Amino acid sequence: MSKLCKTFVVVNRFMKQNHLVPTYQTRMNSTATKLFYTDYGDPMKVINKQNEEVRKPNENEVLVKMIAAAVNPADINTIQGKYPSKPTLPAVPGNEGVGKIVKVGSNVKEFVEGDHVVPLTPNLGTWQTHLIAAKDQIYKVPKKLGIVEAATFTVNPCTAYRMLRDFARLKPGDTVIQNGANSACGQNVIQLCANWGFKTVNIVRDRPDIDELRNYLTKLGATYVLTEDELRITDIFKSGQIDKPKLALNCVGGKNALECSRHLQNGGSMVTYGGMSREPLNIPTSALIFKDLQFRGFWMTRWSKENATSIDRFEMFEELITMMINDDLHAPAFEFVNFDNYKEALLNTLTIKGMIGKKYILKFE
Amino acid sequence: MSKLCKTFVVVNRFMKQNHLVPTYQTRMNSTATKLFYTDYGDPMKVINKQNEEVRKPNENEVLVKMIAAAVNPADINTIQGKYPSKPTLPAVPGNEGVGKIVKVGSNVKEFVEGDHVVPLTPNLGTWQTHLIAAKDQIYKVPKKLGIVEAATFTVNPCTAYRMLRDFARLKPGDTVIQNGANSACGQNVIQLCANWGFKTVNIVRDRPDIDELRNYLTKLGATYVLTEDELRITDIFKSGQIDKPKLALNCVGGKNALECSRHLQNGGSMVTYGGMSREPLNIPTSALIFKDLQFRGFWMTRWSKENATSIDRFEMFEELITMMINDDLHAPAFEFVNFDNYKEALLNTLTIKGMIGKKYILKFE
Numbered sequence: 001m002s003k004l005c006k007t008f009v010v011v012n013r014f015m016k017q018n019h020l021v022p023t024y025q026t027r028m029n030s031t032a033t034k035l036f037y038t039d040y041g042d043p044m045k046v047i048n049k050q051n052e053e054v055r056k057p058n059e060n061e062v063l064v065k066m067i068a069a070a071v072n073p074a075d076i077n078t079i080q081g082k083y084p085s086k087p088t089l090p091a092v093p094g095n096e097g098v099g100k101i102v103k104v105g106s107n108v109k110e111f112v113e114g115d116h117v118v119p120l121t122p123n124l125g126t127w128q129t130h131l132i133a134a135k136d137q138i139y140k141v142p143k144k145l146g147i148v149e150a151a152t153f154t155v156n157p158c159t160a161y162r163m164l165r166d167f168a169r170l171k172p173g174d175t176v177i178q179n180g181a182n183s184a185c186g187q188n189v190i191q192l193c194a195n196w197g198f199k200t201v202n203i204v205r206d207r208p209d210i211d212e213l214r215n216y217l218t219k220l221g222a223t224y225v226l227t228e229d230e231l232r233i234t235d236i237f238k239s240g241q242i243d244k245p246k247l248a249l250n251c252v253g254g255k256n257a258l259e260c261s262r263h264l265q266n267g268g269s270m271v272t273y274g275g276m277s278r279e280p281l282n283i284p285t286s287a288l289i290f291k292d293l294q295f296r297g298f299w300m301t302r303w304s305k306e307n308a309t310s311i312d313r314f315e316m317f318e319e320l321i322t323m324m325i326n327d328d329l330h331a332p333a334f335e336f337v338n339f340d341n342y343k344e345a346l347l348n349t350l351t352i353k354g355m356i357g358k359k360y361i362l363k364f365e
Numbered sequence: 366m367s368k369l370c371k372t373f374v375v376v377n378r379f380m381k382q383n384h385l386v387p388t389y390q391t392r393m394n395s396t397a398t399k400l401f402y403t404d405y406g407d408p409m410k411v412i413n414k415q416n417e418e419v420r421k422p423n424e425n426e427v428l429v430k431m432i433a434a435a436v437n438p439a440d441i442n443t444i445q446g447k448y449p450s451k452p453t454l455p456a457v458p459g460n461e462g463v464g465k466i467v468k469v470g471s472n473v474k475e476f477v478e479g480d481h482v483v484p485l486t487p488n489l490g491t492w493q494t495h496l497i498a499a500k501d502q503i504y505k506v507p508k509k510l511g512i513v514e515a516a517t518f519t520v521n522p523c524t525a526y527r528m529l530r531d532f533a534r535l536k537p538g539d540t541v542i543q544n545g546a547n548s549a550c551g552q553n554v555i556q557l558c559a560n561w562g563f564k565t566v567n568i569v570r571d572r573p574d575i576d577e578l579r580n581y582l583t584k585l586g587a588t589y590v591l592t593e594d595e596l597r598i599t600d601i602f603k604s605g606q607i608d609k610p611k612l613a614l615n616c617v618g619g620k621n622a623l624e625c626s627r628h629l630q631n632g633g634s635m636v637t638y639g640g641m642s643r644e645p646l647n648i649p650t651s652a653l654i655f656k657d658l659q660f661r662g663f664w665m666t667r668w669s670k671e672n673a674t675s676i677d678r679f680e681m682f683e684e685l686i687t688m689m690i691n692d693d694l695h696a697p698a699f700e701f702v703n704f705d706n707y708k709e710a711l712l713n714t715l716t717i718k719g720m721i722g723k724k725y726i727l728k729f730e
Contacts, residue, residue, distance in 0.1 A: 084651075084655045253650050272650055272653040272654060273654060274650070274654070275650030275651075275654075280647050280648055280649045280650060281646075281647070281648040281649075281650065281653070282645050282646070282647060282648075283645055283646040283647075283648060283660065284645045284646075285618050285637055285639070285640030285645060285646065285662075286449075286640075287662070288637040288646070288660065288661060288662025289637060289638060289639075289640075289662040289663065289664045290449045290662075290664060290667075291662075292661075292662055292664070292667065293662065294659065294660070294661050295648065295653065295659070295660040295661075296653060296657075296659050296660075297650075297652070297653025297654040297655075297656075297657055297658070298654065299654045299655060299657070302655075302657065
């Protein structure tokens, strides 16, 4: 090997080790840029960026150029190694997102170039410019579906949908109570209930801008918005202004969840999908025996895995997308962050403190 | 009215007020004796005894001469006014018991004199020598069914049966974990599981006579008997000696229940039917979301009301009675107490502290 050649190899190895990866393809405008991590830990430290050659999809694969990808709290927990769903490392983070197909494998008849798609399987790694996916790992969405709606479609709207459908037989006029009502999922719950004719009692933490928040959630379709203190003394159920809830959705835990469960009808269910207070649920024995309350949990990742190809899943997708296209279901408040500034999105998601669960969305174009 | 006659009326009124009720019928050997209470409170104070004339059953009724009646903790709670099922006062206490039909109404074709019957409805008032019941309030049991089995049949064996049937799809070889395993219901659980091929892990409080208790429950069919401390460190599940439980039955609450729930399989259920520790259930959020555990309650009174005439109910009765007659299901340890000494039975049930849930049974003959 010539001296020049040897030098190139050494430099190349160094750059590869440092994820700089200069390649012929880079200069051919076919460079992919991806975030990745090789160890679980603080996302601000373990997440790195890497350029690499875009490879061609094999016969059953497609090449997707990402348009936008959501940064969810669960993504952060996954990177921290605190989430039960643990990808094999090294891994590209990101569960949600929307992209455009730019190349299909020779056996792929289900998609054509230009199709917009979202991931069907968890941990597909949406935080990269180019994504190779097997054809059964993605789902085609209409191009008229908004980019933000598409990029935030598979977690929160689906979670809200399933919790409202699978744990109680709700009919129009029935009541649902939820805490953390200003979360991204909570906002979906409010809107789905409004669409389906269910009333909602929405519990939020008291805060300086409470009137603004009340106004925001009411416009989304909330029937009542109460602070935790207001819930404790409210007479809306006793006075008959609204039926006692059949279903309670809990993403807080602790005293807040207990207070919500107290208002449930006999035979009602509380579904837990988060634990923001970091306090366990406290359930009086009498609520179980004499009120016949049920306490269950919901995890979208498990549901999707268990129902990967079920009719229920695709009916849900179609119904939600139709609502979104018809302007009956809106994505929660969001902010685009250029992919290059991904650290800003990570930091903001890690330290989220806003009035409502604002979602940070990586934008690739 | 003559002076003599007036005196009789006054005496009669006095005796009636004091529940002595001397009547012509009393002297005709058709006196009924009943316990009753006109106020909720301490059973030792509010329960009184009264004699009264036996009335004839009307056309759709039967007259039952009681043979034996169980004294259950729930009877005590009902008298104390602490139970959600509140009879109209004045009331005759007693939910369980077996009696013999001594007279049938003219329209009653379902029963004949001599039939042994048990109550089908709660709060029928079994703590009396003679009981008038509508024909649809009682259920005929075979005469070869033991008196104790019949008198303790409608609460604990049925509770155990339903909890094992209605909350998990158990198949032979599956595991059930329960606390308070030495209770009357716990003993039924052990025996039903043994009959149906389910394994049981039985949690009891540590005590001086633990070996005796272990031996007693093992003879009933228990697979494992562990103290609370032993449960905390056991490796029977990790080592594969026994599958993780699909179902946990809880009559204790607090830490004990939490410890039991920790061993449940993903997707498993805990059914609460008592709260002896008087501590609420404490459920980690992750157990609900990621382990998909369910926490529910069971109350036999509600089930019986909701399934009063269901096929399930009568199939259960037949199956349990067959097991009892075949010597596959035994009544828990018991002690007969003569009806005249009912206070002894009340006091013992109030202060129950024995190794196993010994049942006190009022004997009428």
